[in-house]
Amino acid sequence: MSDTGNNAVVWKTPQWQSLPALPGAQLRLALDVLDRPADLLAQLQREIPWEQHRLRLFGREIPAPRLSCWVGDAEAVYTYSRVRFEPRPWSPLLSALRCGIAEMAGADFNSVLCNLYRNGNDAMGWHSDDEAELGPRPVIASLSLGAPRRFRLRHKRDADARLEIELPSGSLLLMGGDTQRHYRHDLPRALRVQLPRLNLTFRQIHASA
Numbered sequence: 001m002s003d004t005g006n007n008a009v010v011w012k013t014p015q016w017q018s019l020p021a022l023p024g025a026q027l028r029l030a031l032d033v034l035d036r037p038a039d040l041l042a043q044l045q046r047e048i049p050w051e052q053h054r055l056r057l058f059g060r061e062i063p064a065p066r067l068s069c070w071v072g073d074a075e076a077v078y079t080y081s082r083v084r085f086e087p088r089p090w091s092p093l094l095s096a097l098r099c100g101i102a103e104m105a106g107a108d109f110n111s112v113l114c115n116l117y118r119n120g121n122d123a124m125g126w127h128s129d130d131e132a133e134l135g136p137r138p139v140i141a142s143l144s145l146g147a148p149r150r151f152r153l154r155h156k157r158d159a160d161a162r163l164e165i166e167l168p169s170g171s172l173l174l175m176g177g178d179t180q181r182h183y184r185h186d187l188p189r190a191l192r193v194q195l196p197r198l199n200l201t202f203r204q205i206h207a208s209a
């Protein structure tokens, strides 16, 4: 089988793209950071214990339009949408990814939120990753595999400050500085997309007081 079958992730030298400047955001995008992204997608799709999380919206519980799994060090407990998530342990492959991405991002990560968008009907709504346990200026590293999808950012108050980019398979997006404080982001539905996309957002959770 492939290299990734032995958990050997083969990295390429990241070629950072120039993105239009967004006031108050700190973004970096590299399009092609590893070898054989399709093999990696297949292995992660198989090995991650996918769950259907439920979201609380306007007092109702609805199934999230995607599959998810929270993976991390034992202390990296995460609460969102008022649900507490105990992390699943790192697999050798996710550990290898964490290592390489930490090096490219110049930051440490003790957890990763894995999302599987089964097709273009799956999506993620507008939000900021601004939970208290992420700290005030989190670095979030987002690795995309599979079907290319549109990713949008928009400023919370300035309607002109917005950006839309495509995240292709094997791309790495870094969001740092005050990006989460000033911006929301989403991954809209894309009804023509039939193929799955898998996204890993690496994060550093600080133990809550």
Ligand SMILES: O=C(O)CCC(=O)C(=O)O
Pocket: 113, 115, 124, 129, 142, 151, 167, 185, 186, 187, 199, 201
């Ligand atoms: O799938 C994506 O690219 C975005 C995921 C995301 O925003 C998140 O996990 O918080």
Ligand SMILES: [Fe+2]
Pocket: 127, 128, 129, 185
């Ligand atoms: Fe997010």
